[in-house]
Amino acid sequence: MFIEPMLLATAPTSFSDSHYIFEPKIDGHRLLFSQQSGRIRLYTRHETECTQQYPELLVPFDDDILLDGEVACAGPDGVDFEEVMIRFKASKDQRIKQLTISSPVTFVVFDILQYKGQDLRKLPLMQRKEILAGISMPNQHFGVIPFVEGAGEALFDQMVNRKLEGMVGKRKNSLYVSRRSPAWQKIINWSYADVFITGYRKDEFGLLAAIPDESGRLRPAGIVEYVTQAGRKEFYSRSRALVTGDDKNFVHLNPTIRGRVKFRNWTKSGMLRTPVLTELIK
Structure with a gap:
């Protein structure tokens, strides 16, 4: 199952706000993980299916689920966008198999949209985060994004010091909508x-x-x-x-x-x- 993802507005500068949580921005590509009736399918934000490209993610959860996140590769200097693009563009089975060893991916999950047949998109973000935190990830290629509450400027300073892509600010009470929304804002470390x-x-x-x-x-x-x-x-x-x-x-x-x-x-x-x-x- 594919659902149009919620997209980020752009904030002009970093900010702090007690009504927001702030997450590191992962430099990969958007990925929706869908497990329906036990069948796993992976999609980009444009509904391009990429299930074949990431065999290390084809591990089932204990029940049907729909997750939103970012798939990324870690290189010697940190997250490597070019490596994940190589993974995404690979099409031959033998090449994909080789890349799972030389350039393994991590699916960094930041939201849960469905679980056990229930649509969670109309729950506030913090409630969805709580549900996500209670779910066991199926292997080491899955992780859940960390976040801080309120202190966006301090987190952004860390992102700059570590030469990472930036951060995302999300309103704590935001519902999940399939469009670009000011409730979610990206701040890029240009x-x-x-x-x-x-x-x-x-x-x-x-x-x-x-x-x-x-x-x-x-x-x-x-x-x-x-x-x-x-x-x-x-x-x-x-x-x-x-x-x-x-x-x-x-x-x-x-x-x-x-x-x-x-x-x-x-x-x-x-x-x-x-x-x-x-x-x-x-």
């Missing part, structure tokens, strides 16, 4: 960098970003897709005189425009992960 704009994509909007390498030469650092309408307008007005050529997919520029971006982290190949343009530097 990284920041200044980049040179070396061109832009012709079809779907995107700015080609580059940064200097060790020798001072510019190297590609990714494509910036998240730019406000005002930012796009300013960019196009400044870039017209800088065009040096084009190819099938891109218009290339003399790289004199610089921009400041916020992003999740650097990928292993040195690319910006989900960069957002915050401003064009004058």
Whole structure:
């Protein structure tokens, strides 16, 4: 069974509030664990079934259940988003079997939506948390997210110090709704960098970003897709005189425009992960 998940609004900054609990934000992908009539099926937030990809999670609970959480891989430097994406994209049985050994996943559960045939979504969050805390996890690949009450700013400082993705604040009395809701808010621990704009994509909007390498030469650092309408307008007005050529997919520029971006982290190949343009530097 699939239920549209509850999605997070974005808070502009960390905050503390006695009406909220605060959880670490796990850097994996959303996973719904469904056990109905003893049959287990796993879904992403977009209802893509991924049961085959995570055999270590196909272990039954004592009764039918529907859980919401995040599936993640832990690497030597902490939670590794790229590793869980490798797991998610694997399709051949032998490859999946190998990855369960080299890159095992953990399903970090943060909510329970159904249990023993009962729909729990109209219960307040803290009551759902209490039910979840009383259920035994079936193996070591399952865990329940920890949380603190009220002290969001202190938790966020810990996330920043440990270079983790951020945190989530949830109203204690929130019901589970299948839409984006301000009752659940994410606060991202962004990284920041200044980049040179070396061109832009012709079809779907995107700015080609580059940064200097060790020798001072510019190297590609990714494509910036998240730019406000005002930012796009300013960019196009400044870039017209800088065009040096084009190819099938891109218009290339003399790289004199610089921009400041916020992003999740650097990928292993040195690319910006989900960069957002915050401003064009004058």
